[in-house]
Amino acid sequence: MLGFTLQGSSFKCVAPGSCAFDKDASICGWTEAGKNHWTRGTSTPSSGTGAQKAHSGAYFMFLETSFGSFGDKSYLLSPKLPVGMQSMSFYYHMHGKTMGTMAVEATTNGQTWTTLWTKTGQ
Numbered sequence: 001m002l003g004f005t006l007q008g009s010s011f012k013c014v015a016p017g018s019c020a021f022d023k024d025a026s027i028c029g030w031t032e033a034g035k036n037h038w039t040r041g042t043s044t045p046s047s048g049t050g051a052q053k054a055h056s057g058a059y060f061m062f063l064e065t066s067f068g069s070f071g072d073k074s075y076l077l078s079p080k081l082p083v084g085m086q087s088m089s090f091y092y093h094m095h096g097k098t099m100g101t102m103a104v105e106a107t108t109n110g111q112t113w114t115t116l117w118t119k120t121g122q
Contacts, residue, residue: 021057021059021061022054022058022059025040027061030061030077031076032074032077033074033077034072035068035072035074036065036072036074038062039061039062040059040060041059041060041062042054042059044064045064046064046066046096049095050064050093051093055091065098066096066098088104092119096121099120100120100121101118101119101121103116104118
C-alpha cells in the first residue's frame with residue numbers, strides 16, 4: 001500500500017492498470033484521511049496557483065490549503081497494490097505560498113511507514 005502525505009498539491013497517478021480518477025467519483029478505491037478534505041475536480045478554486053487542468057483525462061485530486069493551519073496533514077491512500085510492484089509515477093503541482101511538503105510513503109503492514117520521496121513546495 002502506498003500513502004501520499006500531500007499538503008496543498010494536486011496530483012494524478014498514472015500507472016498501468018490503475019485509476020487516473022476519471023473512472024468515477026469513487027476515486028477507484030483511494031481513501032483520504034487527515035485534516036483537510038481532498039477534492040476530485042477538473043480545476044482548482046485557486047487563482048494563479050492551482051493546476052489549470054489534469055495532465056491527461058479530465059479529473060485530478062487536490063487540496064485547497066489557503067484556509068488550513070501550518071502543520072496540517074492530509075493523506076490520500078492508494079488501494080492495495082499488486083505484489084511485486086516496483087515503481088509508480090504521478091504528476092503533481094505545488095505552487096502557492098501556503099504550499100507544504102509532499103511525501104510518498106509505503107507500508108507492508110499498515111502500521112510502519114517508510115518515506116520513499118519528498119518534495120517541498122514554493
